[in-house]
Amino acid sequence: MKGTIINIQHYAVQDGPGIRTLVFFKGCPLKCAWCCNPESQSPGSQLRYISYRCKQCMECVSACTNSGVSSEEGHMSHSFELCNECNSKICIDKCNYDAVALTGKDISSEELLASIAADISFYRNSGGGVTFSGGEPFAQHEFLVEMLQKCKALDIHTAIETCGWASEKALRKAIPYTDLFLFDLKIADPDLHLEFTRKPVGPILANLELLSSEKADIIIRFPVIAGITDSTKNLEGIAAIMYSNNLKQINLMPFHSLGTDKYEEHGMKYTLDQIKEFDPGQITAIRDFFLKQDFICEIS
Ligand code: SF4
């Protein structure tokens, strides 16, 4: 079977215990307003234009037969919808400066397993393994389950980073082969969750309940977004969900703006550029809130 991934990151030390290989799946059903991996949202491969590398040589304009790119007032302008449907993408080959690239590539389960298994000695020595991330791994649930099964056959520790949006059937298939779920909880209030992620929170909470009732190992991941997720009401709501599911650990993920260039590079719009990055004192206060509720709380 083949899946579509963005990239494979070796020797990672976050996103699960020990030294890990991270596999970033392409495609996500949520559209979080603060997303720092916007290139992971769409399921198919996408054209990326990296303007700071561009030398305005016009080789791409000459090569393109679809009028997908033009030069406008000293910068290149792409019709991204047209480019993402383009089969040739000849501009990528023609650019000598790596200013145009493809985000997302198809990979077979055998090829991906070989890349993961190459680091088996690191996993053994560090207590590490593989983490399937994204995007949302369950958006390609058949490929995900096949990869989980193949990794467990080699006795590799497996983790999934999930936004929680999955069918019950897919989740049940994954549970026996997954050692750790790194489960995102973002906003407890249903209306605000829908507004900022474009999906209802109900099915996500139902999946969390299912994992908890099946005694899966779960760590909650909480994105700390100033003015959106950091209200006392939301912190209390997240804590209540954790209590009711008998969960012990929450990891904080402070917002960073590192992904904002990627919106423009993929022809996407970023709407939250007024968000401030947190100072360490604010993060510590949120960590203290969860520690006082008797949760284990780490800052990622
Ligand atoms: S992706 Fe296709 S349509 Fe777009 S600039 Fe490249 S060759 Fe032209």
Ligand code: SF4
């Ligand atoms: S071929 Fe590459 S460097 Fe030349 S104009 Fe196109 S994107 Fe820029």
